[in-house]
Amino acid sequence: MPNPSPPRAAALALSVAVLSAVLTGCSDNSNSEDLPAQKLSWKDCPAPAESEGGGNAPSPLPGGTQWQCATMKAPLDWADPKGDTIGIALIRARTSGDQSKRIGSLIFNFGGPGGSGVTTLPAFGEDYAKLRTRYDLVSFDPRGVGRSAGVKCEDDSGLDVFFQQDATPDDTAEQKNLLSNTKTFNAACEKNSGRTLPHVRTTDAARDIDLMRQVLGDAKLHYFGISYGTELGGVYAHLFPKNVGRAVFDAVVDPTQNPEQSALGQARGFQLALDNFATDCTSKTEPCPIGDTPQDVKNRIAKLLKDLDSKPIPGVFPRQLTQTEATNGIAQALYSKDFWEYLTEGLDQAYSGDGKVLMLLSDSMNGRSQNGQYSNLYAANVSINCADEKPRYTIPDVQAGLPAFRAASPLFGDFLAWGMLSCTNWAVPGAADHPDVSAAGAAPILVVGNTGDPATPYQGAKKMVDALGKGVGVEVTYKGQGHGAYDSGNKCVHNAVNGYLLDGTVPPAGTVCT
Template sequence: MPHPPSIRTGAAALLAAALLAGCTSGSEKSEGSSTGSKTGELATQQLKWSTCPAPSVAQGGGEAPGQAWDCATMKAPLDYEKPDGETIDVALIRKKATGSDKAERIGSLVFNFGGPGASGVATLPSAAEDYGTLNERYDLVSFDPRGVGESATVDCVDDKEIDEDRASDEGPPRTAAEEQEALADNKESVAQCEKRSGKVLPYVRTTDTARDMDLMRQVLGDDKLNYFGISYGTELGGTYAHLFPKNVGRTVFDAVVNPTEGKVAKSLGQAKGFQLALDNYLKSPGPHAYPASEDISALLTRLKDEPLPTRDGRDLTYSSAFIGIAATLYSEETWQYLTQGLTEVKTAGSGNMLLLLADAYNGRDQSGRYDNSNEAGAAIRCADSSERLTIDDVKKHLPEFKQASPVFGEALAWSLVGCTDWPVKGERKTPEVSAEGAAPIVVIGNTGDPATPYEGAQKMADALGDGVGIHVTVNGEGHGTYGVNTCATKLVDRHLLDGKAPADGKTCS
């Protein structure tokens, strides 16, 4: 699930409340060869696998994944221009292939679940049941991308400070004074991030993580990288394919990022996507406590000045309700929680369910501890994107955002200035994903996807190049298709297990 790129919440968070993966343009020279990227002697390191501990707070907490799982730490260059210089630790997790015939083992299948900011070490065990068929012949592998979880952790703001900011949140700025206050708050939090994590901030770009994946391929002993990327993971996978086309193995992109859009177009597309998902929810069998988008928009407006109480003593503010509502739209299966949350607001005047949903999305546990997904997501996005938009840019585009979505448009417009004052110069406007000579990559777009709108899949397939991007359409709801849509799941299994890609233009209902 993508995370908002805010380092702080409150007014400053809404300046950076985009719900999608970061965007990174220009061209970068391919490094595609069997020898991989500049890694010095690190390519020959031996991983020391051992039983996994419980995930750390930065990874999201929870229980240890069990005896079937092994964890290890890979050394990677902090700066790939200095492969023999300072190193960072990259946290890995693995579940070995379960099939009894070792000759049938294909190799490792590496996952990235999106964000940017999601811990693969924490996510893969909870999702592994969906990949049981693949696990028979693949070692399932994931990792914390640099900046995330336990890999060169980006740490910017204390938990208590985050809660205090959210408690005082009044939504997007409404006056010139509030605009300046929001910018000042954001500047202060950026300064904190630089003070606490400044050494790693220049080196958490998607291109850096793509190079980590090629080092990982070598250390795992695979000639090719077999890869399953979801959401932002498709942008990461496309970047890898561009840099290392000759090293691309059997690869699937699901819930696909549009690699051709800058910040304005991407955020506007997402406003439309979430509005479409909300409208589809409102058309579903009711009853609905708030039967129209305008009713939900009016609710959010009221929350700017009149937050609702919850049982744990914190209030449901504008941004918490906004995130709580959006979080339920990633899957048709979670629409029921939106119904519960809005019904509770309407009938009881309390915000327990929506706050619970926002907490889960923001990585806050019941003890008030936050994972670092938002902080890492902000750092990665701002290291990737060269765009530094201003309040004037927001005001210029605000009308079209509001027209695109009465519920989500305003906050997503204000997200455009999320990288203002960031201390690291962004790499490019849009990611480079052209991958001439790479093996076929299956690219799946879902027509009802709110976070990575359907059109992005065709754009990604085209950008990968003729004979590389294989576009598949799924007519359905939600963010991601594998394990949800039977047709898509079967064709992915066939590609990853048998090496047989579907026909370009295939449609699944």
């Protein structure tokens, strides 16, 4: 996995129940209309397409407000704005408050890259009820995702095999096999989506958002970005600093890092989350079923993964839980403290030879539904990352970095280091070593970092503040666990974010929430 950062809210959509449409393509017609002046046709939302994760049409919000969906036309190639167009899938819930006090639209991106905002926003719309008193809540499938010209690579059966491969090779033969599988996957992306791949960079998505702002009738962009959504927001602020309205970045990506540095930071972040999980389990009054001490918990997990390398156990029939899928499932559960009970249950069962819960967690990370169909989360994640990131790593590169990765995390180091091969033989060159988010002249942007965040480590918030430039980034610290801060429900974080988005009150820089 190149960058295991599913959108926080999409990750949290894994429910207790889980644990017990056609893609919008490219138009062949040239664009003869004025795209900023286009009128959107809002209608009741259909059930999500399989590429968005499937499921039922979104239920109304409390009070009866219906979710509405529309498709916005955007250029396939922003360098040729009068050329062919693609459809960008949008969703909204109209403001619940007095129309005379409405500020505008608040556009959400929940991260990934690769997460469908069309499915994620309604899943967690109630969490933003306070914000809906003055905003229309809006989200979208970014280009390459879901119904917005979604990238397709391998089919469902091919993905089942791909995700069960050994992603932490121990010898030359296994290394060659991993590289071969990666090349095969990437070739499938080029074969099935070659026309789209050059046009899914974050800079393209940022230009889509500015078009969206205009089409929605807003003079300024009001924005809430989570995880990768903070990178997208930073790139937007760099490209359109004068158009930034009230913006919040939560679970903040470090914009100064190259892919290797980012992966190494995640290794440290997931190890910290694992340490905190092990300490939590063994510090309770009732006995921890997966170890007597924090170190014992980690030792037993390490032994489980070592055993699975040579002998998988039954998972979700007919698939077997492999070392790679178990590692992936553990990582998924560390995204939120809400998942820790499932991780404890999954490990306890795995020690008895039942890998179902850990495999369900891994399936959630990979975008696999219970009916065996995959969303395009992973395909979009790889496509956007590889279009953005210039470095192309080799087996010798990974081998040279392994000592540092293993020192950062005995459990996740190899997994994240070998994930750097994901862009090998990618059809499109990467744009840059890291994104440019300098945004001199932009309005204040609230940057919220979580000290226990595994996927976007806390240090990234300060780096984002510095990179945005003097007078732009305003840092708020949440001393908590999990990926993100606002969705934790912490009152202090809510007060800071809501105060800015609703009333324009900028909290003091350096505010700390516990």
